Amino acid sequence: MSSVSDDYQKFRHLSPFELKDQLVRLASGRAQRAMLDAGRGNPNFLATLPRQAFFQLGMFAAADSALTFSYMTEGVGGLPRREGIEARFEAFLAANRDVPGIPFLRRAVSYVRDQLGLSADEFLLEITAGILGCDYPTPPRMLRYAEKIVRHYLLHEMAGGTMTESTTDLFALEGGTAAISYIFASLRENGLIRPGDKAAIGMPVFTPYVEIPELKDYQLQEVPINATPEAGWQYPPEELDKLLDPSVKIFLVVNPSNPPSVRINDEGLARIAEIVRKRPDLIIVTDDVYGTFVDDFRSVYAICPQNTVLVYSFSKYFGATGWRLGVVAMHHDNVLDKALAALPEEEKLELDKRYASLTPDVRGLRFIDRLVADSRTVALNHTAGLSTPQQVQMVLFALFALMDGRNAYRGALQRLLYRREQALYRDLGVPAPNDDGSTHYYTLIDLVTVATQLYGLRFARWLMTRVDYQTILFRIAEETGIVLLPGDGFAVRRPSARASLANLNEYQYAAIGTALRRMADEYYARYQQEKAGDTGQAPKENS
Known part of the structure; x- marks a missing residue:
């Protein structure tokens, strides 16, 4: 097997996420084949209930806003009013009790009031105005x-x-x-x-x-x-x-x-x-x-x-x-604020100028509040x-x-990710990693370990000395339509590939495992041919 081709060499210094785009182009190159992108870790699952609640809350907020200028027919609304907002919200819930998201909103207000001990009407006023986006974030650090x-x-x-x-x-x-x-x-x-x-x-x-x-x-x-x-x-x-x-x-x-x-x-x-x-x-x-x-x-x-x-x-x-x-x-009591207080006077004077528009007491301005101001280059802190x-x-x-006291949502995601990982390694033909405390969100496919488990240590050494592993990733993308990211881009010190277990469905991870095993078999066949050429006879299986 030759070294990395010139076509691949030019991509070697890209970050994994820029490299992913090149791999995606290769993987998408054949119209008759589906592209399986296990590169970037964007999940293909999401929480539906809080989204349903968000959209229903938006309907309530829009209707509540319209009450202020209800005499106008041009679609003009006003700012939400605190007086009576809890009663208006309860009426909205009752009128829409069978709509998805409504039961969640009812439980949410109860939880805020009865478990967190917060004012229900003030909370409702904040989220009603908030979802309308009708005012600046106040306080700017967080509502x-x-x-x-x-x-x-x-x-x-x-x-x-x-x-x-x-x-x-x-x-x-x-x-x-x-x-x-x-x-x-x-x-x-x-x-x-x-x-x-x-x-x-x-x-x-x-x-x-x-x-x-x-x-x-x-x-x-x-x-x-x-x-x-x-x-x-x-x-x-x-x-x-x-x-x-x-x-x-x-x-x-x-x-x-x-x-x-x-x-x-x-x-x-x-x-x-x-x-x-x-x-x-x-x-x-x-x-x-x-x-x-x-x-x-x-x-x-x-x-x-x-x-x-x-x-x-x-x-x-x-x-x-x-x-x-x-x-x-x-x-509140943090090392960063202490370090600010210990700065030399000359530097404090410079910082006094930087944050002078925010407060007359710049020396008392905490790091987290400087963080907020710096996010808008200070002058636009408002x-x-x-x-x-x-x-x-x-x-x-x-x-x-x-409110998910049984952690049902977390359990569902854990089972989903675990099954995907098991499907990938099952069809690859090696055991899945069993690291304690794993999220199973990503998996690092260690090429040396996998090669050794499949065909022995001698084959693994041959593979690593004869084949640049990034070439393998390009071959995988071009020939199978599968996108994996190189481990060295994440400072992994062993030849490896990162696969996100969040992007695809279980059968697709099984297909990735099958395709990787097929490619491993091809390399092993080349290894056997080379060994046969060296000895003049068919090689024995490695233990």
């Missing part, structure tokens, strides 16, 4: 009741309900990647990270997170904290101990990981907590978007809240990538904040999960 409800959901899922809610603040924004971008930008603007600083990154990891520190904007030195497949994709103590280096300013981690899809276990969390006790200045940013796919998940934020900025997105669990819904959570209809859908997603 008042939206923050209370989403915070309750977030700490329930990320900390098992063990944290005092009043000590956590949220900033609603346009998804997890926007959160990471805003966080790094504000850290830079406030002198909390500087060119030449070391940034530790838990690896393997979502590709853009590898690229951010190297950008000209930041010029950080990257320190890999490597999880190992031999340890079930956990971080060994010697890797985590790299964080003890005082020149490491920040630790960015995705938990559960992407693409191994495994949560940090209790031992790993305890080690991180021990390190933070020795490094109280360490800044941790954790992206926990996949945490809700795992039972009894605990975030790094739950064990090191003062040092951790928590990022969560609603995109994957609720099938809402197009909604762009995310939050940043920070503890227009900051996630759109109010987006915040309303976020609230309904949160309430949907909170």
Whole structure:
């Protein structure tokens, strides 16, 4: 087998998501064949009940708005009125009681009032005005009741309900990647990270997170904290101990990981907590978007809240990538605000100028509020904040999960993803990975392990020395119509391919397994031919 062809070579330095587009073009090249894209992790499932509720709430809000100017026939409405809103809402529910989404809305208001102890009419006023989008987000960081409800959901899922809610603040924004971008930008603007600083990154990891520190904007030195497949994709103590280096300013981690899809276990969390006790200045940013796919998940934020900025997105669990819904959570007593207070006076004076339009007491302006302002380059702070209809859908997603006492939705998704993974590996002919704490959202197909399991270690060594594994991915796309992403684009140190288990249906993952096995068989036949040519006789099977 020849080395990577010139046609493939030019794509080697693309990020996996740009490379995916090239693979998709190859996979779509034959009209008589279906293209199976297991590349980008956009789920093909979604939560229907909170969406039905959203649209029914919109109908109520539009009708309620029309009451204000009901004498006009030109379609003019007014702002929702608090007086009598709960009664009007109950009348709307009664008139539409058999419509999908209505029972959910009734239960949601009851939960907010009776379990969270919030005012039903004020909550209804906020979500009615919010879904109409008739006013600026106020407060810009997050709507008042939206923050209370989403915070309750977030700490329930990320900390098992063990944290005092009043000590956590949220900033609603346009998804997890926007959160990471805003966080790094504000850290830079406030002198909390500087060119030449070391940034530790838990690896393997979502590709853009590898690229951010190297950008000209930041010029950080990257320190890999490597999880190992031999340890079930956990971080060994010697890797985590790299964080003890005082020149490491920040630790960015995705938990559960992407693409191994495994949560940090209790031992790993305890080690991180021990390190933070020795490094109280360490800044941790954790992206926990996949945490809700795992039972009894605990975030790094739950064990090191003062040092951790928590990022969560609603995109994957609720099938809402197009909604762009995310939050940043920070503890009131946090290391970032302490670092701001410890900045040299000269730098404080510069920051006084930067944020002077917001408050006369810039020194008292917390990092999370600077984050909001920086998201609109400070001068446009008054227009900051996630759109109010987006915040309303976020609230309904949160309430949907909170009211699901039996975790029926989570269980359904877990079973769905698990069956897809089993179908892929069953038809590939090897056991599926059995990593403890896996979300099963992605799977890393380790080419050496699979080749060894199928035809022995000698064949696996031959395959890795004679065939560039990215060529295999291009061949898979061109010849079978299947799109997989290279593991090295996610800082995986072994030849591997990432397959999302969220994109396709079970029979399609079985088809992927069959196609991969067929290609493995073809390579093995070439291996046998080469061995026969070397010895002058047919080779024996490898053990």
